[in-house]
Amino acid sequence: DSGVTQTPKHLITATGQRVTLRCSPRSGDLSVYWYQQSLDQGLQFLIHYYNGEERAKGNILERFSAQQFPDLHSELNLSSLELGDSALYFCASSGGPDSPLHFGNGTRLTVT
Amino acid sequence: GENVEQHPSTLSVQEGDSAVIKCTYSDSASNYFPWYKQELGKGPQLIIDIRSNVGEKKDQRIAVTLNKTAKHFSLHITETQPEDSAVYFCAAYSGSARQLTFGSGTQLTVLP
Numbered sequence: 001d002s003g004v005t006q007t008p009k010h011l012i013t014a015t016g017q018r019v020t021l022r023c024s025p026r027s028g029d030l031s032v033y034w035y036q037q038s039l040d041q042g043l044q045f046l047i048h049y050y051n052g053e054e055r056a057k058g059n060i061l062e063r064f065s066a067q068q069f070p071d072l073h074s075e076l077n078l079s080s081l082e083l084g085d086s087a088l089y090f091c092a093s094s095g096g097p098d099s100p101l102h103f104g105n106g107t108r109l110t111v112t
Numbered sequence: 113g114e115n116v117e118q119h120p121s122t123l124s125v126q127e128g129d130s131a132v133i134k135c136t137y138s139d140s141a142s143n144y145f146p147w148y149k150q151e152l153g154k155g156p157q158l159i160i161d162i163r164s165n166v167g168e169k170k171d172q173r174i175a176v177t178l179n180k181t182a183k184h185f186s187l188h189i190t191e192t193q194p195e196d197s198a199v200y201f202c203a204a205y206s207g208s209a210r211q212l213t214f215g216s217g218t219q220l221t222v223l224p
Contacts, residue, residue, distance in 0.1 A: 100161060
């Protein structure tokens, strides 16, 4: 068990809808990262938050947004969903820059 | 930004044999190189990592080597066992980009 908790485990929704994925980092970790994993794209970095502030952005679509709250949990919001957004979404946490990332077990999003 | 290439994409070995997975990176500022193992239905799990000031690191049957000049690093698994079967990802952390970039993964199958 990595100590990183992601909810829900599975999510099925329709195109055009909006969903929120939640992540609770390991106790004491200030950094939260979001990754998207699809079959043909591998693990794609979306965004990194450190202690509530955005630190880095990857190839995150404008329809996607994230935030990290004062209690350090994070949420990834996906809106105007398209079929191509179906993927596994992973959250990872770490204690600081270039420290090991510890991943949750992901949320599997299916857009129909 | 950083680009990480990983080879091979699939690898089959007989139980007891060794397995080697190779990665190259592009950003000379990258200074941290972890390896992750991902089993079906789970998030990536850190198995070993190496920093740019070290050339080799070993942990029981797993070792990683780093050649900074050539910008490549490798994972070596000796005495492979069926439970080593999984997808393995290499990654490189760039401090300038503040993100961990993953390779495309290697599906390792250990045949009994």
